[in-house]
Amino acid sequence: MLCIWNEEGETDLEVLKVYRQLPDQEAETEGMIRVIDESGEDYLYPQKYFIPLELPKSVEKIVAAAAELQPA
Secondary structure, three states, X not given: OEEOOOOOOOOOOOOOOXXXXXXXXXXXXXXXXXXXXXXXOEEEEEHHHEEOOOOOHHHHHHHHHHHXXXXX
C-alpha cells in the first residue's frame, strides 16, 4: 500500500512510502487497514491514507525478499 496522506501527523507513517498490508477483514469493514508501519509493528490506519499498488510478480518477489532481510 502506498501512503498518500497522513492528516493525523502519525510519526510512524511516511507519505509516499510503500507499506505492507496484513489481512484484516473486520478492520476493512470499518474503513481501516492493518499495515506494518515504521515502528515495525502492525497497526490499523484509515484506508483513505493509502492506495493499493499493483506490482508485477517479479517485483513482488524482490520486495518480499528485501522485507525479510530488514532487521526487526
